[in-house]
Amino acid sequence: MEGLDAILRKLPFFADLTPDQQVLISGCARNHRFDAGQYLFREGDAADEFFIVRHGQVALEIVAPGRTPRVISTLGEDEVVGAAWLVPPYRWMYDARARTLTRAIGIDAACLRGKCDADPALGYDMMKLFLPMLVKQLHSTQLQLLDVYMGH
C-alpha cells in the first residue's frame, strides 16, 4: 500500500516543495474518506485540519437561517479545502460538505504550523503555495460578485 509521503509527492499542490519538505508535511498528514453529504468541517469549528481532495467533490456552503444553503464554490481533484488554518483565530467561516464520495489528505494544522515556525523556509514556501491560491479565489469571487451574465 502506498505510503502517505508517496501520495503527498504526487499531489500537484506540493510538487514544488523539496523532497525533505514533503516528508516533513507527510508527518502531519492522514487519509480521509467522506461519504456524500458528510461534512469535512462546519462553520465555527476550529480550523485544525485542512484537506487536499484526491477524488470527489466538496462544496463550500454558507447557511442563512430558514434558507437553503448557498454554495460559494465547489472544489475537486487536487484542490485545497480551507485556508483559515493559516491565520488566527483559526476558525472555519463556512461549511465544507462532500457532494460525492470524497477521498482527501488531511493535514493537521497545528502540526504544520509548528513545523513552519521551527523552519521559516518551510513556512515561506507554504505561503508561496497558499497565496496564489487565495488570490485566484479572490479573483473568482470578484467575478461572481459582478454577476456578469445578468442581462446578457
Next chain:
Amino acid sequence: MPAEPDATVELCAIDAFAPEIYRVAAAQQELHDTVTLELVPENGARPVFAPGQFNMLYAFGVGEAAISMSGDPTAGGGYVHTVRNVGAVSAAISGLKAGDQIGVRGPFGAGWPVAEAEGSDVVFAAGGLGLAPLRPAIYQVLKHRERYGRVAILFGTRSPGDMLYRQELESWRQRLDIEVDVTVDHADAEWHGNVGVVTGLVRRATFDPADTVAMVCGPEVMMRFTAAALGDTGLAAGSIYLSMERNMKCAIGLCGHCQFGPDFICKDGPVMAYDRIAEIFALREV
C-alpha cells in the same frame, strides 16, 4: 467634372440595407427571458452562413438588432436565432409567435475559425447566452469530429435555472469523445454540479496549449478573464478567438457605430483573434 458614382457599390449597399421578409416557423421558449426562433424566408431559400456570423433582425416598427445564428449551418430549413429579451427590439423579436413576419438582413461578418482549427485541439468557452453564437461551430466540429484533436466545451452561466440548451449540453456530455464541463456562479445546495467561474474550468480542461484553437463567447468581462486564463496555460493570443459585441447598425462597415479601434466589429468581426484586439480590448474607453 464630377466622378461617376460607382454603381456596383451603390447597388450592394442598397441590397444590404433591404431586409428580406421571413416568417417565424417555430418559437421555443428556452428560459424565462430567452427564446429560440426558426425563421424561414417567404421567398426562396435562406443564404448559406458560416458559424459565428450574424443577421440584422428587424422587428417591424420597432427596430433592428444584430443577432448571431445559433443553428446548424448545414441543416436545411431556415435560420435559427436565440434571442434574450433585454430591450425594446429584443423584446419585440422574442415576443414573436409562429406565423409572424420579421425582416432579415444578412448574413454578415467573420465567423469562427472552424476549418483552420482542423488538426488541433479545440476549446469552446461560453458564458451565458454566449453559448448561442458558439453552437453552430460546435455542431460543425462534432459533425467532423475525426478532423480535430481533443475537444472541450466549457460553459459558465449565472445559475442552474439560467442554463441555455440544457438538454443539448446533457446529450453532449454523454459523448465519450468530448469533454463537457459546466459551472454556475450562484447555486443552492440542490444543484449538484460545479459552482465557480468559468475560468476555473479552463484551468482543469485537457488540451495541448501548443496546438489548440480556443473560441470564446460571452459577456466582455467573462471573455477578458477567460482569454487571460487561456493565456496562462501557454495558449498563444493568436489562437484565441472572441466574438465581440458592439452597437451594430448598418452591418457592412459604413456607419461606424461598431468601430473598435481600426476595425469595425460588423465587418472585421464579430469573431476576432485576441492578438489583434488585445490592446484595445483592455482600454475601458473603447
